[in-house]
Amino acid sequence: MGTPSPFNGPGPDAEYRRQLTEGRFCVQRCRETGRYVFQPRVLSPFTGQPALDWVEVSGRGTVYSTTVVRRRPEQGGDYNVVLVDLDEGCRMMSRVEGPAPAEIRIGLKVRARIAMTKDDTPIIVFDPEPAT
Amino acid sequence: MSGIRGTASVVGVGLSTRWEAPGRTALELMAEAVHAALADAGLRLDQVDGLLTGTAMHFLPTLSVAEYLGIRPRFLDGTMIGGSSFVEHLIPAALALDAGLCDVALICYGSNQRTASGKLVSGSEPQPYEQPYEPRHPITGYALAAARHMHQYGTTRRQMAEVALAARRWAELNPEAFVRQPTSIEEILAARMVNDPISVRDCCLVTDGAGAVVMVRADRADDFPKPPAFLLGAAAATWHRQISAMPDLTVTAAAESGPRAFAMAEMSPQDIDVVQLYDAFTINTILFLEDLGFCRKGEGGAFVEDGAIAPGGRLPVNTNGGGLSCCHPGMYGIFPVIEAVRQLRGEAGERQIAETELALVHGNGGQLSSQVTAILGTAATL
Incomplete structure:
Protein backbone atom coordinates (compact mmCIF):
# COMPACT_ATOMS: atom_id res chain seq x y z
CA MET A 1 0.00 0.00 0.00
CA VAL A 57 2.57 15.99 20.88
CA SER A 58 3.43 16.13 24.57
CA GLY A 59 0.64 18.57 25.35
CA ARG A 60 3.06 20.64 27.43
CA GLY A 61 3.19 24.35 26.79
CA THR A 62 3.64 27.87 28.13
CA VAL A 63 1.19 30.77 28.11
CA TYR A 64 2.55 33.29 25.56
CA SER A 65 -0.18 35.88 26.13
CA THR A 66 -3.47 36.09 27.97
CA THR A 67 -6.53 38.29 28.26
CA VAL A 68 -9.64 38.33 30.41
CA VAL A 69 -12.72 38.74 28.26
CA ARG A 70 -15.13 40.67 30.46
CA ARG A 71 -18.68 39.36 30.37
CA ARG A 72 -21.72 40.04 32.51
CA PRO A 73 -22.27 37.46 35.26
CA GLU A 74 -25.73 36.64 33.94
CA GLN A 75 -24.14 35.75 30.58
CA GLY A 76 -21.61 33.44 32.21
CA GLY A 77 -19.07 35.84 33.69
CA ASP A 78 -15.47 36.61 32.72
CA TYR A 79 -13.37 34.07 30.88
CA ASN A 80 -9.83 33.87 29.60
CA VAL A 81 -8.41 33.56 26.11
CA VAL A 82 -4.76 32.61 25.84
CA LEU A 83 -2.12 31.91 23.26
CA VAL A 84 -0.07 28.86 24.22
CA ASP A 85 3.35 27.97 22.84
CA LEU A 86 3.59 24.19 22.76
CA ASP A 87 6.94 22.76 23.83
CA GLU A 88 7.24 21.50 20.25
CA GLY A 89 7.42 25.13 19.09
CA CYS A 90 4.08 26.01 17.53
CA ARG A 91 1.38 28.29 18.92
CA MET A 92 -2.37 27.99 19.30
CA MET A 93 -5.29 29.89 20.79
CA SER A 94 -6.97 28.21 23.73
CA ARG A 95 -8.14 28.77 27.29
CA VAL A 96 -6.74 27.72 30.65
CA GLU A 97 -9.26 26.08 32.91
CA GLY A 98 -9.16 26.10 36.68
CA PRO A 99 -7.72 29.38 37.96
CA ALA A 100 -9.71 32.63 37.92
CA PRO A 101 -9.18 34.31 34.53
CA ALA A 102 -7.21 37.22 36.01
CA GLU A 103 -4.84 34.79 37.77
CA ILE A 104 -3.48 33.40 34.53
CA ARG A 105 -0.08 34.88 33.78
CA ILE A 106 2.21 34.95 30.81
CA GLY A 107 4.82 32.23 31.35
CA LEU A 108 2.44 29.85 33.14
CA LYS A 109 3.29 26.20 32.37
CA VAL A 110 0.24 24.36 31.12
CA ARG A 111 -0.78 20.92 29.90
CA ALA A 112 -3.30 20.12 27.16
CA ARG A 113 -6.51 18.20 27.60
CA ILE A 114 -9.23 17.35 25.10
CA ALA A 115 -12.57 18.92 26.02
CA MET A 116 -15.91 19.01 24.26
CA THR A 117 -17.67 22.18 23.13
CA LYS A 118 -21.38 22.72 23.66
CA ASP A 119 -22.02 21.23 20.22
CA ASP A 120 -19.86 18.16 20.95
CA THR A 121 -16.80 19.16 18.98
CA PRO A 122 -13.51 18.11 20.58
CA ILE A 123 -11.10 21.00 21.26
CA ILE A 124 -7.84 21.45 23.13
CA VAL A 125 -7.95 23.31 26.43
CA PHE A 126 -5.17 23.63 29.00
CA ASP A 127 -4.80 23.08 32.74
CA PRO A 128 -2.00 24.58 34.81
CA GLU A 129 0.89 22.13 35.08
CA PRO A 130 0.78 20.67 38.60
CA ALA A 131 3.57 21.98 40.82
CA THR A 132 6.44 19.50 41.08
CA MET B 1 14.15 56.81 -8.33
CA SER B 2 12.40 53.52 -7.72
CA GLY B 3 8.96 51.97 -8.03
CA ILE B 4 6.11 54.42 -8.30
CA ARG B 5 7.83 57.31 -6.53
CA GLY B 6 6.22 60.59 -7.51
CA THR B 7 4.21 59.17 -10.41
CA ALA B 8 0.77 59.93 -8.95
CA SER B 9 -0.75 62.55 -6.74
CA VAL B 10 -3.86 63.07 -4.67
CA VAL B 11 -5.78 66.05 -6.00
CA GLY B 12 -9.07 65.65 -4.19
CA VAL B 13 -10.25 64.50 -0.78
CA GLY B 14 -13.70 64.44 0.73
CA LEU B 15 -15.54 63.27 3.83
CA SER B 16 -18.98 62.59 5.06
CA THR B 17 -18.69 63.69 8.67
CA ARG B 18 -22.13 62.32 9.52
CA TRP B 19 -20.53 60.16 12.20
CA GLU B 20 -24.01 59.30 13.45
CA ALA B 21 -26.42 59.07 10.55
CA PRO B 22 -29.63 57.23 11.35
CA GLY B 23 -31.60 56.43 8.21
CA ARG B 24 -28.56 56.67 5.93
CA THR B 25 -26.96 53.69 4.21
CA ALA B 26 -23.24 53.12 3.75
CA LEU B 27 -23.53 53.89 0.04
CA GLU B 28 -25.42 57.11 0.71
CA LEU B 29 -22.69 58.30 3.08
CA MET B 30 -19.98 57.24 0.62
CA ALA B 31 -21.67 59.16 -2.22
CA GLU B 32 -21.51 62.33 -0.13
CA ALA B 33 -17.76 61.87 0.39
CA VAL B 34 -17.25 61.14 -3.33
CA HIS B 35 -19.14 64.30 -4.23
CA ALA B 36 -16.98 66.32 -1.85
CA ALA B 37 -13.72 64.82 -3.15
CA LEU B 38 -14.62 65.44 -6.79
CA ALA B 39 -15.63 69.03 -6.00
CA ASP B 40 -12.31 69.44 -4.19
CA ALA B 41 -10.51 68.21 -7.32
CA GLY B 42 -12.67 70.22 -9.72
CA LEU B 43 -13.71 67.02 -11.48
CA ARG B 44 -17.04 65.53 -12.51
CA LEU B 45 -18.22 62.04 -11.64
CA ASP B 46 -18.22 61.03 -15.32
CA GLN B 47 -14.47 61.72 -15.46
CA VAL B 48 -13.78 58.94 -12.94
CA ASP B 49 -12.51 55.91 -14.85
CA GLY B 50 -10.74 54.02 -12.07
CA LEU B 51 -12.51 52.73 -8.95
CA LEU B 52 -10.86 51.25 -5.88
CA THR B 53 -13.16 50.50 -2.99
CA GLY B 54 -14.32 48.04 -0.39
CA THR B 55 -17.00 47.78 2.24
CA ALA B 56 -17.88 45.33 4.99
CA MET B 57 -21.49 45.28 3.87
CA HIS B 58 -21.31 44.01 0.31
CA PHE B 59 -20.25 40.72 -1.21
CA LEU B 60 -19.14 42.51 -4.39
CA PRO B 61 -18.31 45.99 -3.09
CA THR B 62 -16.64 47.40 -6.20
CA LEU B 63 -19.66 46.47 -8.31
CA SER B 64 -22.19 47.81 -5.81
CA VAL B 65 -20.29 51.08 -5.54
CA ALA B 66 -19.85 51.48 -9.33
CA GLU B 67 -23.52 50.80 -9.93
CA TYR B 68 -24.63 53.11 -7.14
CA LEU B 69 -22.46 55.96 -8.39
CA GLY B 70 -23.57 55.26 -11.96
CA ILE B 71 -20.06 54.98 -13.37
CA ARG B 72 -18.45 52.48 -15.76
CA PRO B 73 -14.81 52.45 -14.66
CA ARG B 74 -12.20 50.86 -16.92
CA PHE B 75 -9.95 50.03 -13.98
CA LEU B 76 -11.34 48.16 -10.93
CA ASP B 77 -9.73 47.05 -7.72
CA GLY B 78 -11.28 45.69 -4.57
CA THR B 79 -8.32 44.55 -2.50
CA MET B 80 -9.73 43.68 0.92
CA ILE B 81 -7.10 43.39 3.63
CA GLY B 82 -9.13 45.04 6.37
CA GLY B 83 -8.96 48.65 7.46
CA SER B 84 -5.63 49.22 5.71
CA SER B 85 -7.21 48.50 2.32
CA PHE B 86 -7.75 52.17 1.50
CA VAL B 87 -4.11 53.00 2.13
CA GLU B 88 -3.13 49.97 0.04
CA HIS B 89 -5.42 51.18 -2.78
CA LEU B 90 -2.96 54.04 -3.34
CA ILE B 91 -0.56 51.44 -4.79
CA PRO B 92 -2.76 49.89 -7.53
CA ALA B 93 -4.20 53.35 -8.23
CA ALA B 94 -0.71 54.75 -8.88
CA LEU B 95 0.25 51.69 -10.97
CA ALA B 96 -2.93 51.90 -13.06
CA LEU B 97 -2.50 55.63 -13.60
CA ASP B 98 1.14 55.20 -14.55
CA ALA B 99 0.26 52.43 -17.01
CA GLY B 100 -2.51 54.50 -18.57
CA LEU B 101 -5.19 52.04 -17.50
CA CYS B 102 -7.15 54.97 -16.10
CA ASP B 103 -6.83 58.74 -15.81
CA VAL B 104 -8.83 59.54 -12.68
CA ALA B 105 -8.71 57.01 -9.85
CA LEU B 106 -11.31 57.21 -7.10
CA ILE B 107 -10.69 55.49 -3.76
CA CYS B 108 -13.74 55.53 -1.54
CA TYR B 109 -15.27 53.97 1.54
CA GLY B 110 -18.44 54.40 3.57
CA SER B 111 -20.07 52.69 6.52
CA ASN B 112 -23.06 53.02 8.80
CA GLN B 113 -21.60 50.70 11.44
CA ARG B 114 -22.66 52.86 14.38
CA THR B 115 -26.27 53.09 13.32
CA ALA B 116 -26.47 49.55 11.95
CA SER B 117 -24.87 47.65 14.86
CA GLY B 118 -23.54 50.17 17.34
CA LYS B 119 -20.81 47.81 18.45
CA LEU B 120 -17.15 47.30 17.82
CA VAL B 121 -17.64 43.99 16.07
CA SER B 122 -15.83 42.17 13.35
CA GLY B 123 -17.66 41.37 10.14
CA SER B 124 -15.25 38.50 9.60
CA GLU B 125 -16.16 34.85 9.24
CA PRO B 126 -15.21 32.86 12.37
CA GLN B 127 -11.65 31.55 12.37
CA PRO B 128 -11.96 27.79 12.92
CA TYR B 129 -8.92 27.41 15.18
CA GLU B 130 -9.87 30.41 17.32
CA GLN B 131 -13.65 30.56 17.44
CA PRO B 132 -14.16 27.70 19.95
CA TYR B 133 -12.44 29.86 22.58
CA GLU B 134 -14.84 32.75 21.95
CA PRO B 135 -12.38 35.58 21.34
CA ARG B 136 -14.26 38.87 21.08
CA HIS B 137 -12.42 39.98 17.99
CA PRO B 138 -11.15 42.42 17.06
CA ILE B 139 -10.63 43.49 20.68
CA THR B 140 -9.26 40.19 22.01
CA GLY B 141 -6.46 40.03 19.48
CA TYR B 142 -5.24 43.53 20.33
CA ALA B 143 -5.56 42.78 24.05
CA LEU B 144 -3.29 39.77 23.64
CA ALA B 145 -0.76 41.96 21.80
CA ALA B 146 -0.95 44.67 24.47
CA ALA B 147 -0.53 42.12 27.28
CA ARG B 148 2.56 40.70 25.63
CA HIS B 149 4.07 44.14 24.99
CA MET B 150 3.52 45.05 28.65
CA HIS B 151 5.08 41.77 29.77
CA GLN B 152 8.09 42.01 27.50
CA TYR B 153 8.86 45.73 27.66
CA GLY B 154 7.17 47.03 30.82
CA THR B 155 4.73 49.13 28.82
CA THR B 156 2.04 50.45 31.16
CA ARG B 157 -1.68 51.12 30.94
CA ARG B 158 -0.84 54.73 31.74
CA GLN B 159 1.34 54.94 28.62
CA MET B 160 -1.52 53.50 26.58
CA ALA B 161 -3.79 56.13 28.16
CA GLU B 162 -1.32 58.79 26.94
CA VAL B 163 -2.14 57.69 23.39
CA ALA B 164 -5.87 58.09 24.02
CA LEU B 165 -5.33 61.49 25.67
CA ALA B 166 -3.18 62.75 22.78
CA ALA B 167 -5.87 61.70 20.29
CA ARG B 168 -8.49 63.58 22.28
CA ARG B 169 -6.37 66.70 22.51
CA TRP B 170 -6.02 66.71 18.72
CA ALA B 171 -9.77 66.12 18.38
CA GLU B 172 -10.40 69.17 20.54
CA LEU B 173 -8.73 71.17 17.74
CA ASN B 174 -10.74 69.47 14.98
CA PRO B 175 -14.29 70.77 14.58
CA GLU B 176 -15.09 67.67 12.49
CA ALA B 177 -14.10 65.14 15.19
CA PHE B 178 -16.90 63.10 16.75
CA VAL B 179 -15.73 63.21 20.38
CA ARG B 180 -14.12 66.45 21.50
CA GLN B 181 -14.74 66.95 25.21
CA PRO B 182 -11.56 67.30 27.25
CA THR B 183 -10.48 64.29 29.28
CA SER B 184 -7.60 63.28 31.55
CA ILE B 185 -5.25 60.36 32.11
CA GLU B 186 -7.10 59.56 35.33
CA GLU B 187 -10.47 59.50 33.61
CA ILE B 188 -9.13 57.28 30.83
CA LEU B 189 -7.50 54.88 33.32
CA ALA B 190 -10.77 54.58 35.24
CA ALA B 191 -12.70 53.37 32.19
CA ARG B 192 -14.46 50.01 32.11
CA MET B 193 -12.24 47.05 31.22
CA VAL B 194 -13.26 45.15 28.09
CA ASN B 195 -10.46 42.66 27.42
CA ASP B 196 -7.65 43.10 29.94
CA PRO B 197 -5.47 45.15 29.60
CA ILE B 198 -7.70 47.03 27.14
CA SER B 199 -10.48 49.25 28.46
CA VAL B 200 -13.24 50.85 26.48
CA ARG B 201 -11.08 53.99 26.22
CA ASP B 202 -8.26 52.03 24.60
CA CYS B 203 -10.69 51.16 21.79
CA CYS B 204 -11.54 53.25 18.75
CA LEU B 205 -14.91 54.87 18.31
CA VAL B 206 -17.77 53.21 16.49
CA THR B 207 -19.16 55.76 14.05
CA ASP B 208 -20.81 56.10 10.68
CA GLY B 209 -19.16 58.13 7.95
CA ALA B 210 -17.25 58.03 4.69
CA GLY B 211 -14.17 59.24 2.88
CA ALA B 212 -12.99 59.56 -0.71
CA VAL B 213 -9.68 60.30 -2.40
CA VAL B 214 -9.07 61.26 -6.05
CA MET B 215 -5.72 60.50 -7.69
CA VAL B 216 -4.27 61.47 -11.06
CA ARG B 217 -0.90 61.12 -12.81
CA ALA B 218 1.67 63.51 -11.40
CA ASP B 219 2.22 65.24 -14.77
CA ARG B 220 -1.35 66.57 -14.57
CA ALA B 221 -1.17 67.49 -10.90
CA ASP B 222 -0.86 71.21 -11.49
CA ASP B 223 -4.12 71.35 -13.44
CA PHE B 224 -6.25 71.06 -10.30
CA PRO B 225 -7.44 73.69 -7.83
CA LYS B 226 -5.64 72.40 -4.71
CA PRO B 227 -1.91 71.78 -4.16
CA PRO B 228 -1.20 68.14 -5.05
CA ALA B 229 0.02 65.57 -2.52
CA PHE B 230 2.46 63.29 -4.31
CA LEU B 231 2.74 59.60 -3.47
CA LEU B 232 6.45 59.18 -2.81
CA GLY B 233 6.50 55.69 -1.39
CA ALA B 234 4.09 52.93 -0.47
CA ALA B 235 4.35 49.32 0.62
CA ALA B 236 2.08 46.61 2.00
CA ALA B 237 3.04 43.61 4.09
CA THR B 238 1.30 40.69 5.79
CA TRP B 239 2.69 38.02 8.07
CA HIS B 240 -0.52 36.42 9.37
CA ARG B 241 -4.31 36.54 9.40
CA GLN B 242 -5.31 35.18 12.82
CA ILE B 243 -3.73 36.63 15.95
CA SER B 244 -2.76 33.08 16.96
CA ALA B 245 -0.61 32.90 13.81
CA MET B 246 1.26 36.16 14.45
CA PRO B 247 4.92 35.21 14.90
CA ASP B 248 5.76 37.81 17.58
CA LEU B 249 2.92 39.81 19.11
CA THR B 250 5.23 42.74 19.78
CA VAL B 251 6.43 43.18 16.18
CA THR B 252 4.04 43.93 13.34
CA ALA B 253 4.66 43.73 9.60
CA ALA B 254 4.94 47.53 9.73
CA ALA B 255 8.58 46.68 10.43
CA GLU B 256 8.65 45.51 6.80
CA SER B 257 6.19 47.88 5.09
CA GLY B 258 7.77 50.95 6.72
CA PRO B 259 11.35 50.41 5.53
CA ARG B 260 10.13 49.48 2.04
CA ALA B 261 8.00 52.64 1.80
CA PHE B 262 10.85 54.81 3.14
CA ALA B 263 13.27 53.25 0.65
CA MET B 264 10.93 53.98 -2.27
CA ALA B 265 10.39 57.54 -1.02
CA GLU B 266 14.14 57.98 -0.43
CA MET B 267 13.27 59.33 3.00
CA SER B 268 13.72 58.30 6.63
CA PRO B 269 11.59 58.70 9.78
CA GLN B 270 13.51 61.85 10.78
CA ASP B 271 12.26 63.54 7.60
CA ILE B 272 8.57 63.10 8.45
CA ASP B 273 6.66 66.20 9.60
CA VAL B 274 3.34 64.60 10.50
CA VAL B 275 2.26 61.01 11.15
CA GLN B 276 -1.20 59.49 10.63
CA LEU B 277 -1.42 55.97 12.07
CA TYR B 278 -4.34 53.58 12.19
CA ASP B 279 -5.11 53.69 15.93
CA ALA B 280 -7.89 51.12 16.26
CA PHE B 281 -6.51 50.57 19.78
CA THR B 282 -4.01 52.53 21.84
CA ILE B 283 -1.42 49.74 21.59
CA ASN B 284 -1.41 50.20 17.79
CA THR B 285 0.12 53.65 18.00
CA ILE B 286 2.88 52.36 20.28
CA LEU B 287 3.59 49.34 18.06
CA PHE B 288 3.66 51.34 14.84
CA LEU B 289 5.86 54.15 16.19
CA GLU B 290 8.37 51.41 17.06
CA ASP B 291 8.00 49.33 13.91
CA LEU B 292 8.16 52.35 11.60
CA GLY B 293 11.39 53.51 13.21
CA PHE B 294 10.29 56.58 15.18
CA CYS B 295 11.71 54.89 18.28
CA ARG B 296 13.33 51.60 19.16
CA LYS B 297 11.42 48.38 19.80
CA GLY B 298 10.03 48.37 23.31
CA GLU B 299 10.40 52.13 23.76
CA GLY B 300 7.05 53.15 22.27
CA GLY B 301 5.43 53.48 25.67
CA ALA B 302 8.11 55.87 26.91
CA PHE B 303 8.04 57.70 23.56
CA VAL B 304 4.39 58.74 23.94
CA GLU B 305 4.70 59.93 27.55
CA ASP B 306 4.21 63.55 28.65
CA GLY B 307 2.16 64.56 25.64
CA ALA B 308 4.93 63.78 23.16
CA ILE B 309 2.48 62.94 20.35
CA ALA B 310 -0.20 65.46 21.42
CA PRO B 311 -0.49 69.07 20.19
CA GLY B 312 2.79 70.83 20.97
CA GLY B 313 4.66 67.54 21.39
CA ARG B 314 7.79 66.35 19.63
CA LEU B 315 5.97 64.38 16.90
CA PRO B 316 2.44 65.21 15.72
CA VAL B 317 0.55 61.90 15.47
CA ASN B 318 -3.08 61.53 14.33
CA THR B 319 -3.81 65.22 14.09
CA ASN B 320 -7.49 64.68 13.25
CA GLY B 321 -8.04 62.86 16.55
CA GLY B 322 -7.57 59.43 14.98
CA GLY B 323 -9.84 56.44 15.24
CA LEU B 324 -9.84 57.00 19.00
CA SER B 325 -11.53 60.40 18.93
CA CYS B 326 -12.29 61.58 15.37
CA CYS B 327 -14.12 58.72 13.65
CA HIS B 328 -14.00 54.99 13.03
CA PRO B 329 -16.74 53.77 10.72
CA GLY B 330 -15.83 50.07 10.68
CA MET B 331 -12.63 50.57 8.73
CA TYR B 332 -10.52 53.70 9.18
CA GLY B 333 -7.81 53.52 6.50
CA ILE B 334 -9.06 56.24 4.18
CA PHE B 335 -9.23 58.87 6.94
CA PRO B 336 -5.51 59.05 7.76
CA VAL B 337 -4.86 59.52 4.02
CA ILE B 338 -7.29 62.43 3.93
CA GLU B 339 -5.83 64.03 7.05
CA ALA B 340 -2.30 63.72 5.65
CA VAL B 341 -3.36 65.48 2.44
CA ARG B 342 -5.04 68.27 4.37
CA GLN B 343 -1.91 68.78 6.47
CA LEU B 344 0.27 68.88 3.34
CA ARG B 345 -2.04 71.48 1.81
CA GLY B 346 -2.03 73.58 4.96
CA GLU B 347 -5.79 73.43 5.35
CA ALA B 348 -6.01 71.72 8.75
CA GLY B 349 -7.14 74.83 10.63
CA GLU B 350 -6.26 75.03 14.31
CA ARG B 351 -4.50 71.69 14.21
CA GLN B 352 -2.29 72.59 11.22
CA ILE B 353 1.37 71.65 11.63
CA ALA B 354 3.51 74.50 10.30
CA GLU B 355 5.66 73.84 7.22
CA THR B 356 4.44 70.33 6.62
CA GLU B 357 6.13 68.90 3.56
CA LEU B 358 6.18 65.17 4.27
CA ALA B 359 3.47 63.02 5.84
CA LEU B 360 3.49 59.35 6.74
CA VAL B 361 0.26 57.35 6.63
CA HIS B 362 0.07 53.90 8.12
CA GLY B 363 -2.86 51.51 7.75
CA ASN B 364 -3.58 48.38 9.74
CA GLY B 365 -6.04 45.61 9.02
CA GLY B 366 -7.47 42.51 10.66
CA GLN B 367 -5.67 41.47 13.83
CA LEU B 368 -2.51 43.52 13.23
CA SER B 369 -2.55 41.35 10.10
CA SER B 370 -2.03 43.70 7.19
CA GLN B 371 0.27 46.70 7.38
CA VAL B 372 0.49 49.38 4.73
CA THR B 373 2.75 52.41 4.84
CA ALA B 374 2.48 55.36 2.47
CA ILE B 375 4.56 58.52 2.32
CA LEU B 376 3.02 61.61 0.78
CA GLY B 377 4.76 64.88 0.11
CA THR B 378 4.38 68.32 -1.37
CA ALA B 379 5.94 69.32 -4.71
CA ALA B 380 9.05 70.41 -2.77
CA THR B 381 9.74 66.78 -1.80
CA LEU B 382 9.67 65.32 -5.33
Missing part, protein backbone atom coordinates in the same frame (compact mmCIF):
# COMPACT_ATOMS: atom_id res chain seq x y z
CA GLY A 2 1.51 3.33 -1.08
CA THR A 3 1.46 6.60 0.82
CA PRO A 4 -1.93 8.29 0.36
CA SER A 5 -1.85 11.48 -1.69
CA PRO A 6 -1.82 14.62 0.44
CA PHE A 7 -4.28 16.10 -2.04
CA ASN A 8 -6.82 13.27 -1.92
CA GLY A 9 -9.72 12.48 0.42
CA PRO A 10 -10.45 14.29 3.71
CA GLY A 11 -7.81 16.96 4.29
CA PRO A 12 -5.60 17.89 7.25
CA ASP A 13 -8.34 19.97 8.87
CA ALA A 14 -10.64 16.92 9.03
CA GLU A 15 -7.75 14.67 10.06
CA TYR A 16 -6.85 16.93 13.01
CA ARG A 17 -10.41 16.78 14.27
CA ARG A 18 -10.68 13.03 13.67
CA GLN A 19 -7.61 12.42 15.81
CA LEU A 20 -9.00 14.61 18.58
CA THR A 21 -12.22 12.60 18.45
CA GLU A 22 -10.11 9.49 18.97
CA GLY A 23 -8.40 11.09 21.96
CA ARG A 24 -5.08 12.04 20.36
CA PHE A 25 -3.67 15.59 20.19
CA CYS A 26 -1.60 15.51 17.03
CA VAL A 27 0.19 18.31 15.23
CA GLN A 28 1.92 18.26 11.85
CA ARG A 29 5.70 18.28 11.55
CA CYS A 30 7.54 19.41 8.45
CA ARG A 31 9.39 16.39 7.09
CA GLU A 32 12.36 18.40 5.82
CA THR A 33 12.89 20.99 8.57
CA GLY A 34 11.48 19.08 11.54
CA ARG A 35 9.53 22.17 12.56
CA TYR A 36 6.00 21.81 13.90
CA VAL A 37 3.08 23.44 12.10
CA PHE A 38 -0.25 24.70 13.42
CA GLN A 39 -2.92 25.23 11.99
CA PRO A 40 -3.08 21.98 9.98
CA ARG A 41 -2.09 22.51 6.36
CA VAL A 42 -1.57 20.75 3.04
CA LEU A 43 1.77 22.42 2.28
CA SER A 44 4.58 23.04 4.72
CA PRO A 45 4.91 26.82 5.14
CA PHE A 46 8.66 26.24 5.53
CA THR A 47 9.27 24.38 2.27
CA GLY A 48 6.10 24.68 0.19
CA GLN A 49 6.06 20.90 -0.14
CA PRO A 50 3.15 18.57 0.74
CA ALA A 51 5.45 16.85 3.23
CA LEU A 52 3.91 17.10 6.69
CA ASP A 53 3.65 14.16 9.10
CA TRP A 54 1.25 13.87 12.02
CA VAL A 55 2.95 13.57 15.39
CA GLU A 56 1.26 13.13 18.76
